[in-house]
Amino acid sequence: MTSIGLTTYVGPAGDHNDRAMQAVRLVGEAVARRSNVEPTVIGRPVPSDPQSWEIELERARGPLEDLAARIEAVMSAGQLPVSAITRCAVALATQPVIARHRPDAVVVWLDAHADINVPDDTETGFLGGLALSGPLGWWDSGLGAGFAQGQAVLVGSRDLDPNEAEHVRAGRIELVELGPGLGDRLAEVIAGRPVSFHLDCDVLEPGVVQTDYQVPAGLSLDGLRECAEAVARSEIVGVEVAEFEGEGQATADELIDALAPMFSS
Known part of the structure; x- marks a missing residue:
């Protein structure tokens, strides 16, 4: 198995509240226990102050560039x-x-929301709603792009x-709906x-873990494991877990356990 380059990002990124900047460490620690690798921490928590996407992006740009450099170093070292x-x-x-490293890859995006708004059509001005469209090159965030049409799949949106x-x-983008x-x-x-x-994490049924958004009819942990098993049939070139605001019916360790097939592939 390819060695893991584990990173925990605790900085700003268009936050509605401060909870994820604190709780994300639980996720990093759960991965660390499973993989026996210590995380590199990028950024520092700052009080949330919800603003339009332009202001939020500029506030986060420095730590996000630091994170991009960290991912570059991890991949250049041949790590996952x-x-x-x-x-x-x-x-x-x-x-x-x-x-950039794996132009042959597909982004599998598990999320209750599609995150493919662009600045010209966003109804909320929320930076998170532009999160996938940026890497797809549908708008210029200044942080790069690279995935073309057909190289992104929504799951559970x-x-x-x-x-x-x-x-x-x-x-323009594929959606795999939840169900049998x-x-x-x-x-x-x-x-x-x-x-x-x-x-x-808001792709999960509300209450499984704490999240900013609560969207009914979501995935169970068993359903999440089913997705992880499907993904593990292919080569895994990156894994990220977002929007965890605290433990609920499941602990951070149980959340990461559901993703275990990807870490052992």
């Missing part, structure tokens, strides 16, 4: 980047680096803005390609 990150917007820094739903309908046969359907869409795996 595994990251505990506060918010989905942190992927603006991580995913372009993975794309069920709270889509109208423009995001239109992207799905038009086939999830693992096999996901594996079919991946089609053997290398995978960069992104988990937003």
Whole structure:
């Protein structure tokens, strides 16, 4: 198995509250216990002050650039980047680096939301809503891009803005809906390609862990493991866990246990 380069990002990234900047360490520590690798911590917590995406991006730019440099170093060393990150917007820094090293990969994006708004059509101005569209090159974050159309797959996204739903309908991005046969359907869409795996914890059923958003009809931990098993049929080139605000029905260790198939592939 490829050695893990473990990173915990504790800095700002368009936060609605301060909880993820504190709780993310629990996720990093859970991965550390499983992998016996100490995390490198990037950034520092700062009080949240929700603003428009431009202001939030500039506030986070320095630590996000530091994180991108860390992921670059991990991948250049031939390690698997595994990251505990506060918010989905942190992927603006991580995913372009993975794309540069592995342009053959597909991003598998587990999230109750699609995160494919762009600055011209965002209804909320929330930086997190632009988190995947940036690495896809649909707008310029200044942190890079690299994944082309057809190289991203949404999983479990069920709270889509109208423009995001239109992207799905038009086939600009694939959506694997939750339900029977999830693992096999996901594996079919991946089609053997290398995978960069992104988990937003709000894809889970509300209450499994604490999250900013509560969107009903989500994944169980068993369903999450089914996704991990499907992804593990392919080469894993990146793993990140975002939007964890605290333990709920499950602990951080139980959350990471559900992802175990990817760490042993």
